[in-house]
Amino acid sequence: xxxxxxxxxxxxxxxxxxxxxxxxxxxxxxxxxxxxxxxxxxxxxxxxxxxxxxxxxxxxxxxxxxxxxxxxxxxxxxxxxxxxxxxxxxxxxxxxxxxxxxxxxxxxxxxxxxxxxxxxxxxxxxxxxxxxxxxxxxxxxxxxxxxxxxxxxxxxxxxxxxxxxxxxxxxxxxxxxxxxxxxxxxxxxxxxxxxxxxxxxxxxxxxxxxxxxxxxxxxxxxxxxxxxxxxxxxxxxxxxxxxxxxxxxxxxxxxxxxxxxxxxxxxxxxxxxxxxxxxxxxxxxxxxxxx
Numbered sequence: 001x002x003x004x005x006x007x008x009x010x011x012x013x014x015x016x017x018x019x020x021x022x023x024x025x026x027x028x029x030x031x032x033x034x035x036x037x038x039x040x041x042x043x044x045x046x047x048x049x050x051x052x053x054x055x056x057x058x059x060x061x062x063x064x065x066x067x068x069x070x071x072x073x074x075x076x077x078x079x080x081x082x083x084x085x086x087x088x089x090x091x092x093x094x095x096x097x098x099x100x101x102x103x104x105x106x107x108x109x110x111x112x113x114x115x116x117x118x119x120x121x122x123x124x125x126x127x128x129x130x131x132x133x134x135x136x137x138x139x140x141x142x143x144x145x146x147x148x149x150x151x152x153x154x155x156x157x158x159x160x161x162x163x164x165x166x167x168x169x170x171x172x173x174x175x176x177x178x179x180x181x182x183x184x185x186x187x188x189x190x191x192x193x194x195x196x197x198x199x200x201x202x203x204x205x206x207x208x209x210x211x212x213x214x215x216x217x218x219x220x221x222x223x224x225x226x227x228x229x230x231x232x233x234x235x236x237x238x239x240x241x242x243x244x245x246x247x248x249x250x251x252x253x254x255x256x257x258x259x260x261x262x263x264x265x266x267x268x269x270x271x272x273x274x275x276x277x278x279x280x281x282x283x284x285x286x287x288x289x290x291x
Contacts, residue, residue: 012182014195014220015090015097028257029094035215035222040256042268043210046275048230048246054278065139067131069248070202070227074123074138075131075281076274077198077225078104082127082285084267088197089258090220093180096258099220101125102285105193106200108145119145120191127286131278156188179218194219204229210249222255 010017032038051072058067081087081102088099104123121141123134160168178184193199194216201213203226210228215221228249235245252271254264273291274280280289 010095012092012097013100014182015092015099018089018096018098021096025096025257025259029091029096032257033094035091035217035255038255038257039215040254040264041212042252042254042264043249044252044268044272045233045247045249046272047235048248050276051278052246065135065142067135069230070200070205071131071135071138072275072278072281073225073227073250074104074106074200075134076271076278077200077223078102078123078125078129078134079274079281079285080267080271081197081223082125083288084263084270086259086263087223087254087267090222091255091257092182092220097220099197101197103196104198104200105191105196105221106202107193108142109206120193121145122191122193122196125285128284130284131281156185176218189219192219194221196221198223198225200225200227202227204248210251212251213253215253215255222258224253226251226253 005016007013008017010019028038048069051069054072055067055069085098088102090097090099102125104125106121107118108121109118121138121144123137123141125134125137160171163171175184175188179189189195199221201224203210207229210226213224213226215224228251230246230248232244233247234242236242252268259267270289270291273289277289283289
């Protein structure tokens with residue numbers, strides 16, 4: 001059994017303080033302390049030919065909870081973050097930390113109606129996870145979120161909503177101060193998507209195109225992934241012949257302070273490679289791939 005590393009002074013309950021980093025990445029959080037001032041946006045178009053074939057194969061047995069493009073992209077994101085650990089860093093209170101786990105979060109609309117509530121879903125992963133175990137975790141989360149029971153973060157926020165306005169504002173101000181130092185009550189942030197490694201939003205499910213989505217100064221998330229609506233796009237082969245293929249656009253918003261451009265470029269190449277070879281997602285998250 002792997003021995004748990006002892007927590008040192010300066011570490012947070014959700015991350016280890018990085019004490020040996022290059023001068024540029026040490027100074028950037030000090031002179032640029034706000035996450036929303038340090039966003040880098042990357043847009044990529046993904047050919048769905050291989051993913052569609054893979055989903056047809058996975059869903060041939062007609063499972064009650066079918067595999068979808070969203071599941072493939074989520075699995076590709078957490079595998080990429082596992083293999084590219086700098087993407088699992090975050091900055092809080094002008095310090096850089098390595099997150100203790102790899103997680104993904106997303107919101108779920110309980111019913112597709114204007115007045116319907118949203119629920120928060122949070123997936124915790126292990127190095128041995130595969131797309132199949134992740135798919136099961138998503139199924140459990142979706143089932144729980146579409147029940148009448150509130151997730152812990154929504155329940156805590158609803159408590160503030162029932163307070164007198166002056167009191168809820170005062171309590172929220174105090175909690176924001178605690179959050180800066182990683183002392184926020186666990187019940188409040190347990191399912192808060194902005195405390196995950198990556199937040200995903202499948203706007204294609206509500207017929208929206210992909211676009212830019214901001215990060216937040218609240219929480220610790222350094223990566224946001226937006227998934228757009230599927231569409232037909234012209235594809236040119238090496239001889240200049242054209243055919244229409246189904247594609248999807250994804251948008252990545254990243255905190256530029258956690259790594260450098262070269263690291264981001266290789267990370268995006270890995271994401272695209274995994275989405276072109278989705279069978280690789282059946283390997284454990286920690287198993288390397290050549291790309």
